[in-house]
C-alpha cells in the first residue's frame with residue numbers, strides 16, 4: 001500500500017470512528033430468524049422489532065427522527081406486504097412517534113390500557129417538543145392528531161397476533177421502567193423484544209415513573225424463559241445472545257441499591273449519594289449514558305425510604 005492510500009485509509013477509519021458520536025450512523029437491520037428482524041438504532045438509540053408474517057408486517061417500537069431509514073429497512077424485507085400492526089414497549093416518544101405515520105398507511109396500533117392512559121396526555125406535548133428541537137421532519141408532526149397515535153385495540157395483560165407464519169404475544173408486565181411496559185414474544189422462534197426493560201451495557205433510566213423492584217422481578221422471570229435472542233430497547237444485541245443481559249440488568253439494580261443503602265446508612269445526603277454513586281458501581285461505572293446515574297440513584301433512594 002502506498003503512503004497516499006495508507007493516509008486515505010487512516011482518514012476514512014478516523015471518520016468511521018467519529019460517526020456514531022455525531023449521529024451520522026444509520027439504523028441497521030439484523031436478521032434474528034426467518035421473517036424476524038431487529039433494527040438497531042444508531043448510538044444506543046431505540047431498537048425496533050420487526051416480524052414479516054404471511055398476513056402482514058408487525059412493528060414494535062419506532063423513532064421518528066430516523067423514520068425514513070427505518071421504513072426503508074422494513075420495506076427491504078417486507079416482500080411487498082403491508083405494515084399491518086404496530087405496538088410499543090412503552091409510551092415514550094422515541095418508541096411511539098411513528099405510530100401515527102404507520103396508522104396513516106393503514107396499520108392498526110395495539111397497546112395495553114396503561115399505555116393508552118400514559119400516551120394520551122403525553123403525545124401532543126412530545127410533538128410540540130420535537131417541533132422545537134427540529135430533529136424530526138416537520139411534515140411528520142405538523143397538524144398530526146394524537147388519535148392517530150393511540151391504540152385502536154387495547155388489551156389488559158395479553159393479546160396474541162396470529163400472522164399466519166408467525167405468532168406474536170404482546171404482554172403487559174406492569175410498572176417497571178414506566179407504568180406501561182409491554183414486551184413482544186415469539187414463542188416458536190424464542191425471540192423476545194423487551195424494549196426499555198433492558199439497556200445493554202448502557203446506564204438505564206429509572207425515575208419517579210419506575211418501580212425497580214417489580215422491574216427486577218420481571219427481568220428474573222423472563223430470564224427463566226427458553227429465549228434464544230433478547231432484543232433490548234437500547235444497546236447492542238445479536239442473534240443468540242440469550243437471557244444473560246436480562247440478568248446483568250438485574251445485577252445492575254441490585255448493585256446500585258446495595259450501594260445507595262450503604263451510603264444512606266452511613267449518613268450521606270441524597271445529593272452526596274447522587275454525586276458519589278458512580279465510583280461505587282465497579283465494572284458498571286464504565287458504561288456510557290452516565291447522565292442517567294443520578295436519577296436512578298434518586299429513585300432507588302426514594303424506594304428505600306418508602307420501603308426500607
Ligand SMILES: [Zn+2]
Nearest residue numbers: 092094196233
Ligand atoms: Zn427508550
